Amino acid sequence: MDCTEYRLLMTARIDNELDAATMAQFAAHVANCPECEEEYEALSGLSSDVRMHGERYAAPAHLKQRILSALPHRPPVSREAGKWPWAWINFGAALASSAAFVVTLGLYMAAPTSTNGLEEDVVSSHYRSLLVGHLTDVASSDQHMVKPWFTGKLDFSPPAYDFAARGYTLIGGRLDYLHGRTVAALVYQHRQHIVNLFVWPEQGKDGTAQQSVSRQGFQLLAWSDHGLRYWAISDAAPQDLAELRNLLDAQIRGETSSGSQK
The missing domain is CATH 3.30.200.100 (MucB/RseB, C-terminal domain)
Structure with missing residues (x-):
């Protein structure tokens, strides 16, 4: 790969989305390419600043209502006595899924990420020092x-x-x-x-x-x-x-x- 291809991998590396083989190739290239190293360090610094100093918000309460409103409308269906219609069962499942999505999204947005990001940086620096002889x-x-x-x-x-x-x-x-x-x-x-x-x-x-x-x-x-x-x-x-x-x-x-x- 050339520098252009490695630069396309930088955000994936910062987000820890590369497999072990690609990460090794990326680390070796950055260690021997001053231009890519400078760009990667600048991007890593920006990512760290955002994680450490960026404001975080919990998912707003009205998000649930917006998601429910976006679900396809199903007309009421008559049902026989003692039986639940499939339309209502599907709607209940969709409602439960939507509520779970809202809760999960709120937890994700509120979760701190700076420590996890630091752990990944420590692993990368250690791995790079062993890989390229520096x-x-x-x-x-x-x-x-x-x-x-x-x-x-x-x-x-x-x-x-x-x-x-x-x-x-x-x-x-x-x-x-x-x-x-x-x-x-x-x-x-x-x-x-x-x-x-x-x-x-x-x-x-x-x-x-x-x-x-x-x-x-x-x-x-x-x-x-x-x-x-x-x-x-x-x-x-x-x-x-x-x-x-x-x-x-x-x-x-x-x-x-x-x-x-x-």
């Missing part, structure tokens, strides 16, 4: 090299630590684009598994309960702490991601406690 911009297990590399490239300092002694080796970091903003991606290797840990500032959500979900064969773990939002993703077991989070939390708490005592 796992790291700075390849090093030295946390004193990885952390300073982000200086000047981001408006925050991501917590880069190596936990090789506990089975989580820091192999590097990179810049990534996630949910409408540039984020830090810290890359760990745990046995045969690659873990991407995405980090960005998010005020006002410290101490939120962690969220664990499974998407497209990957495990995702999200949490917030000290003004930062974390999303970890891997094909490792959920408890492995939870252990990485505990190691990171313990390291940050130890540094915070040490700093407050000085």
